[in-house]
Amino acid sequence: MLNIGNKQKRVDGPQKVTGKATYAADITSQFYHAYVLQSTIACGSITAIDTSAAEAFEGVKGIFTHKNLPERLKNKVDYTDPLSPPGKPFRPFYNDKILYNGQPIALVVAQTFEQARYASKLIKVTYEEKKFKGSLSENLKNASADRAPEPASNRGDFKKAFKNSDYTIIREYRQSRNYHNPMEPHATSVEYKSDGSLVVYDKIQGVASSLKYLNGVFGLGADTVQVKSDFVGGAFGSGLRPQYQLFMATLAALELNHNVQMVMTRAQMFSFGYRPEVIHTMKLGCSNDGILQALSHKTVGETSTFEDFNETIVDWSGLLYKCENVNLEYELTPVQSYTPLDMRAPGGVSGVYALECAIDELAHEAGIDPLEFRRKNYVDYDQNEDKPFTSKELMACYARCEEVFGWKNRKDLSKTEPHLLTGYGMATGSWEALQQPASVSLSMNEEGTFTIKCATADIGTGTYTVMSQIAADKLGVSIEKIKFMLGDTAFPDSPIEGGSWTVSSVGSAVASVCEKFKYRIADVWKRNNPDYQAVAFGDISFQKGKLEYRSKAFSFTEIMQQASKEELSIAHSESPAEGQNTHSGYAHCCVMVEVTVDKDLGIIKVPRLVNVSAAGKIINPKTAENQLLGSMVWGLGMALREEGMVDTRYGRVMNANFAEYHIAVNADIHDIHTEFVEEKDDKVNPLGAKGVGELGIVGLAAAISNAIFDATGKRLRKLPMLLDDVLEA
Amino acid sequence: MNTNLVHFTLNGEPVEVAIEPWTTLLDYLRYHQKLVGTKKGCDHGQCGACTVLIDGNSVNSCLCLLVSLDGAEITTIEGVATADNLSLEQQIFIEEDAYQCGFCTPGQICSTIAMRNRAEINSEEELKDWMSGNLCRCAAYKNITKAARRIYEES
Ligand code: FES
Ligand code: FES
Numbered sequence: 001m002l003n004i005g006n007k008q009k010r011v012d013g014p015q016k017v018t019g020k021a022t023y024a025a026d027i028t029s030q031f032y033h034a035y036v037l038q039s040t041i042a043c044g045s046i047t048a049i050d051t052s053a054a055e056a057f058e059g060v061k062g063i064f065t066h067k068n069l070p071e072r073l074k075n076k077v078d079y080t081d082p083l084s085p086p087g088k089p090f091r092p093f094y095n096d097k098i099l100y101n102g103q104p105i106a107l108v109v110a111q112t113f114e115q116a117r118y119a120s121k122l123i124k125v126t127y128e129e130k131k132f133k134g135s136l137s138e139n140l141k142n143a144s145a146d147r148a149p150e151p152a153s154n155r156g157d158f159k160k161a162f163k164n165s166d167y168t169i170i171r172e173y174r175q176s177r178n179y180h181n182p183m184e185p186h187a188t189s190v191e192y193k194s195d196g197s198l199v200v201y202d203k204i205q206g207v208a209s210s211l212k213y214l215n216g217v218f219g220l221g222a223d224t225v226q227v228k229s230d231f232v233g234g235a236f237g238s239g240l241r242p243q244y245q246l247f248m249a250t251l252a253a254l255e256l257n258h259n260v261q262m263v264m265t266r267a268q269m270f271s272f273g274y275r276p277e278v279i280h281t282m283k284l285g286c287s288n289d290g291i292l293q294a295l296s297h298k299t300v301g302e303t304s305t306f307e308d309f310n311e312t313i314v315d316w317s318g319l320l321y322k323c324e325n326v327n328l329e330y331e332l333t334p335v336q337s338y339t340p341l342d343m344r345a346p347g348g349v350s351g352v353y354a355l356e357c358a359i360d361e362l363a364h365e366a367g368i369d370p371l372e373f374r375r376k377n378y379v380d381y382d383q384n385e386d387k388p389f390t391s392k393e394l395m396a397c398y399a400r401c402e403e404v405f406g407w408k409n410r411k412d413l414s415k416t417e418p419h420l421l422t423g424y425g426m427a428t429g430s431w432e433a434l435q436q437p438a439s440v441s442l443s444m445n446e447e448g449t450f451t452i453k454c455a456t457a458d459i460g461t462g463t464y465t466v467m468s469q470i471a472a473d474k475l476g477v478s479i480e481k482i483k484f485m486l487g488d489t490a491f492p493d494s495p496i497e498g499g500s501w502t503v504s505s506v507g508s509a510v511a512s513v514c515e516k517f518k519y520r521i522a523d524v525w526k527r528n529n530p531d532y533q534a535v536a537f538g539d540i541s542f543q544k545g546k547l548e549y550r551s552k553a554f555s556f557t558e559i560m561q562q563a564s565k566e567e568l569s570i571a572h573s574e575s576p577a578e579g580q581n582t583h584s585g586y587a588h589c590c591v592m593v594e595v596t597v598d599k600d601l602g603i604i605k606v607p608r609l610v611n612v613s614a615a616g617k618i619i620n621p622k623t624a625e626n627q628l629l630g631s632m633v634w635g636l637g638m639a640l641r642e643e644g645m646v647d648t649r650y651g652r653v654m655n656a657n658f659a660e661y662h663i664a665v666n667a668d669i670h671d672i673h674t675e676f677v678e679e680k681d682d683k684v685n686p687l688g689a690k691g692v693g694e695l696g697i698v699g700l701a702a703a704i705s706n707a708i709f710d711a712t713g714k715r716l717r718k719l720p721m722l723l724d725d726v727l728e729a
Numbered sequence: 730m731n732t733n734l735v736h737f738t739l740n741g742e743p744v745e746v747a748i749e750p751w752t753t754l755l756d757y758l759r760y761h762q763k764l765v766g767t768k769k770g771c772d773h774g775q776c777g778a779c780t781v782l783i784d785g786n787s788v789n790s791c792l793c794l795l796v797s798l799d800g801a802e803i804t805t806i807e808g809v810a811t812a813d814n815l816s817l818e819q820q821i822f823i824e825e826d827a828y829q830c831g832f833c834t835p836g837q838i839c840s841t842i843a844m845r846n847r848a849e850i851n852s853e854e855e856l857k858d859w860m861s862g863n864l865c866r867c868a869a870y871k872n873i874t875k876a877a878r879r880i881y882e883e884s
Binding site for chain 2: 009010012013014017018019020021022023025026112114182184185233236263265266459462626629631632633634637658659663664666669
C-alpha cells in the first residue's frame with residue numbers, strides 16, 4: 001500500500017500520550033541542579049559580587065561567575081555556532097561587562113533545584129550603570145544600512161513611476177517584539193561519565209549545532225561528547241542556536257566532575273532571542289486599472305549591541321507581485337538587549353505583513369476588490385532573481401479559497417448582532433522551499449526490519465512519522481518495519497531543523513538511500529541465484545518486503561539467509577536538486593478571515609480563518625494540516641495578542657510570563673480550516689515536496705488587519721492590534 | 730530539616746513520605762518520584778503543562794504543596810493507561826493528531842479526563858473554555874478540541 005500521501009498517525013504517538021517521550025529535562029540520572037542569577041541592569045559592569053552566603057548554603061556544590069571562569073575558556077575560544085550573525089557572540093561570565101538586562105551573571109549548582117534557586121538569591125551584586133538606548137524608537141537615528149545585508153537589487157525607476165501613478169499611498173507599519181516561548185523551557189542535562197566523556201541532552205533544533213559550540217568553547221570533540229535530543233517540546237526557532245543553558249550545564253559538569261541539569265524558568269525564556277521589533281515604510285503606486293507601477297519597502301529593525309542579527313524582510317516585496325519599479329532598503333539599529341533570533345518564518349512574516357496591508361490599502365484607494373487586485377498583479381517568475389519558479393499554483397489557491405470562504409458573497413454572510421461590526425480580509429502568503437545537503441544511513445537486520453538514522457530533529461513537525469512513510473513507500477514494506485532514529489551526533493549529518501526544509505532535505509536523502517538498498521539487495525539476490533544473473537534491475541519490483549521477478553517472489557529475509565548475511569548497511573549523502581539553482585522554490589497560500597469588533601468595547605474576535613496552500617506533494621496530510629493550522633494560530637497571536645514589552649528605562653522585559661505575554665489559547669480559535677491544492681513539482685527536490693511549517697503564519701496578521709478595516713473603517717497599522725487601539729483610532 | 734509526614738495514593742499505590750513543606754507536587758513527581766511525564770512549563774499556574782488528577786479533578790501540580798495532599802488520590806499521565814492498553818483518551822488523541830511536539834499533551838489528556846469525570850459541557854464554547862487552561866504553543870487547538878469533544882461524547 002502506498003504510504004506517501006496517507007493520513008498516517010504519528011509513529012511516536014504512543015510515547016507522547018503516555019508521558020514516555022523524554023525531552024531534555026526528563027533524563028532521570030542523579031543530577032546536580034543549576035540555577036542562573038540574572039543581571040538587574042542593562043548596561044555597565046559588575047563592581048562586586050559576593051557569593052559567600054550562597055556558597056555556605058546547604059547543598060550548594062559550586063558557584064560560577066566571571067570571577068572564576070576557567071582560564072582555558074578565555075584564550076582563543078570560539079563562541080560562535082553555525083547560525084551566529086556577524087559580530088561577537090555573547091560569552092557567559094567572560095568579564096564584568098553587562099550587555100543586557102537579564103544577562104546570566106552567576107550560576108549556582110546544588111544538590112536540589114530548590115537549594116540552587118534559593119542560594120542564588122543570597123548572592124549580592126553591585127553594579128556601575130551606564131546610559132543606554134533601550135528600544136528601537138529611542139535609537140532610530142543610529143539606524144544604518146551598513147550593519148545589514150544588502151537587499152535584492154532595485155529595479156526600474158521607482159521615483160518616477162511613483163510620481164506618475166494614479167493612486168499612491170505612503171504608510172508606516174510597526175511590529176512589536178515577539179518571543180518564541182515553546183511550551184518546553186530550554187533545558188540541558190549533562191551526564192558526566194567516569195572516563196570524563198559527556199552525554200549531553202540538549203534542547204536544540206539540530207544536535208550538530210550544540211556539538212559545534214561545545215567544540216569551540218570547551219574543546220570537546222565528537223570522541224568525548226555525544227549530543228542527543230530525542231524529543232523537542234517545540235522550538236519555532238528558539239533552538240536554532242544553542243542557548244546559554246548548554247554552556248552552563250556543561251561548564252558545571254566539567255568543573256564538578258558530576259552530572260548537571262539546567263532548566264530555564266519561564267521568565268528566563270525571555271532572556272535570549274526574539275523576533276525583533278521593526279518599522280516598515282511602504283510607498284506604493286498603481287494605475288487607474290489597478291496595475292502596480294511602483295513599490296518601495298524600507299524596514300528598520302532592532303539588533304543587539306554585539307551582533308548584527310538580520311532577516312530577509314524587504315525582498316518579499318520585490319517577489320510577490322509583478323512590478324517593474326522597485327526600491328528596497330533595510331537598516332539595523334542596536335538596542336541594549338540580547339540578539340534577536342529567527343522565529344517562525346523569520347523575515348517573511350514581517351515583510352509580507354507590511355506588503356499585504358499596503359496592497360490592501362492601495363486596492364481600496366483604487367476601488368478594486370482586494371482579491372481581484374492581487375490577481376491583476378500576479379507574477380509567474382521570480383523578478384528578484386530573474387528565474388522561473390519550480391512551481392506556483394497560487395492562482396488555484398485564490399480560486400479555491402474564494403470558493404471555500406464564500407468571498408464573493410461575503411457581505412451577505414454577516415450575522416447581524418447589533419453590537420458587533422463584521423469585516424472580511426485576505427492576504428497572500430509565501431515561504432521558501434529550500435533543500436540542504438543531508439546524509440542518512442540505512443541497515444536491515446535478518447528479520448527484515450530497517451533502521452534509518454539521521455542527526456535531524458523532530459520539533460513536533462512529524463519527522464519520525466514522515467521519514468518512516470517515505471522509507472516504507474520506497475522500500476515496499478509496511479511502516480511497522482521501519483525504525484527512524486534522529487537527534488544524535490553519532491548519526492549521519494543533517495541540516496538544522498528549520499527553514500521548513502526537513503522533508504525536502506532529509507526526506508530526499510531517505511528516498512535515495514532506499515533506492516540504493518534496492519540495488520544492493522538485487523545484487524545479493526543475483527549473486528546467489530545464478531539463474532537470474534542477467535536480470536535487468538528495471539524488471540524487478542519490490543512489494544511487501546519481497547523482491548519480485550516475473551511471478552516469483554523472494555523475501556528480503558530469505559535473500560539475506562541465502563547469502564548468510566545478518567545485516568545489510570548503506571549510507572547516502574544527498575545534495576540539493578539541480579532545480580534549486582536554476583529555479584526559485586516557494587510555497588504559496590491564500591488566507592481569508594472574518595473578524596468581529598465590538599462597537600463599544602473594541603474586542604476583536606476571529607470567528608473564521610481559511611487558508612488554502614500550494615506546497616507541492618504533501619507526504620502526510622494529517623501532520624501537514626496540523627502544522628499549517630498551528631502556524632495560522634501563530635498568525636492570529638501575532639496580530640492580536642503577542643507583545644514583548646520592554647521598560648526602556650531599565651531595558652527589562654516587563655511581561656516575562658504567560659499571564660502577561662499572551663499567546664493564543666484554545667478559546668481564541670473558532671472555525672479554522674486549511675486545505676491544499678494539487679501542485680506538481682519535479683524541480684524543487686526529488687520528492688516534489690515543499691515545507692509547510694512556516695507558510696501558514698505568513699500574511700495572516702495582514703489579513704486580520706485588513707478585516708478590521710473592513711469592519712470598522714480603521715487602519716491600525718501596528719501589531720498586535722488591541723482593543724484600545726480600536727477605540728482610540 | 731523540617732519535614733511532614735504525608736499519605737496519599739499515587740497511580741493506585743499507597744505512598745507515605747516525609748516531605749519538606751515547600752515541595753510542590755510537581756517537583757515531588759519529577760524529582761523525587763522520577764515521574765517526568767508531568768511537565769513544568771511555567772511553575773506559576775499559567776500553562777497547564779503540569780496538570781494531574783487529584784480525586785478526579787484536574788489540578789495544576791505546580792501550585793499544590795505536597796504537604797496539603799494528605800489522603801488524596803493522585804493520578805498522573807503514567808497512571809492513565811493500563812499495562813496493555815492505552816486509555817480511550819490517549820487513543821483518541823493519537824487518532825485526531827491532537828498534538829505536535831507532545832509537551833503539553835500529558836496535561837491536556839488529564840484535563841479531558843477531569844472533564845469526562847466532572848464537567849457538564851453544553852456547548853462548543855464551554856468545551857473550549859474547559860480546555861483553555863492548557864496552553865499549546867504548537868497550537869494544535871483544532872485537533873485538541875475535536876479529541877476533547879469525542880472523549881466527552883464517547884464516554
Ligand atoms: S507548570 Fe504548572 S501551570 Fe505551568
Ligand atoms: S503539542 Fe507542542 S505544545 Fe502542545
